[in-house]
Amino acid sequence: MIEINQFRWNILMDTQEEYNCSGNSTIDWSTRGTVRPYFGVFCLIFALVTIPLYLLSAQVIWTLRRGSIYKVMFVLAVADILTLFVNSFTFGIFLIMGEVYCMHPTSHLCLAMFCQFFFMASSMTCILLAINRFGELLAIDLISSIFHVS
Numbered sequence: 001m002i003e004i005n006q007f008r009w010n011i012l013m014d015t016q017e018e019y020n021c022s023g024n025s026t027i028d029w030s031t032r033g034t035v036r037p038y039f040g041v042f043c044l045i046f047a048l049v050t051i052p053l054y055l056l057s058a059q060v061i062w063t064l065r066r067g068s069i070y071k072v073m074f075v076l077a078v079a080d081i082l083t084l085f086v087n088s089f090t091f092g093i094f095l096i097m098g099e100v101y102c103m104h105p106t107s108h109l110c111l112a113m114f115c116q117f118f119f120m121a122s123s124m125t126c127i128l129l130a131i132n133r134f135g136e137l138l139a140i141d142l143i144s145s146i147f148h149v150s
Contacts, residue, residue, distance in 0.1 A: 021102035033098030043092030047084060054081050069132050076125040083118040086111055 058077035064070040090111060093099075101108050134140075 021105050030098075030103060033100040033103065035098035036095045040092045040095030040097075043088050043095060047088035047092065050088070051081060051084055054084065069129065072125055072128050072132060076122060076129070079118045079121040079125060083115060083122065086115050086118075 054077060058074060058081065061070050061074045061077055065074060135142075135146075
């Protein structure tokens with residue numbers, strides 16, 4: 001058994017041995033996955049319940065958009081909704097199908113990049129919210145002028 005190095009640069013996953021799907025053409029990847037229908041259905045139900053509730057919250061935030069904090073919160077809500085959709089909905093479908101990476105490597109990489117992008121967008125939006133609140137709490141003119149809405 002070959003040990004997998006846990007600390008490496010994963011940007012080119014297809015070139016690494018454990019992710020080389022074309023290296024072993026004799027493997028039927030559709031038989032390698034474990035089907036988990038209960039957890040998959042839970043993920044789908046979770047997505048179908050939380051996303052509409054979050055859309056309602058985003059709609060309320062949008063009506064309050066005169067303040068700069070609500071504009072930032074709306075961007076955060078959109079990023080979270082898109083991340084929830086990909087993570088819950090598509091992950092639930094993958095669990096029901098018993099999906100493994102080598103069945104559809106390109107779609108897995110695209111979904112992973114999508115999720116990573118919106119995770120980073122959510123993180124940066126939270127930092128913006130913290131800076132906004134910090135500037136308003138301490139009445140720092142420079143920070144208040146950056147977020148000032150005219």
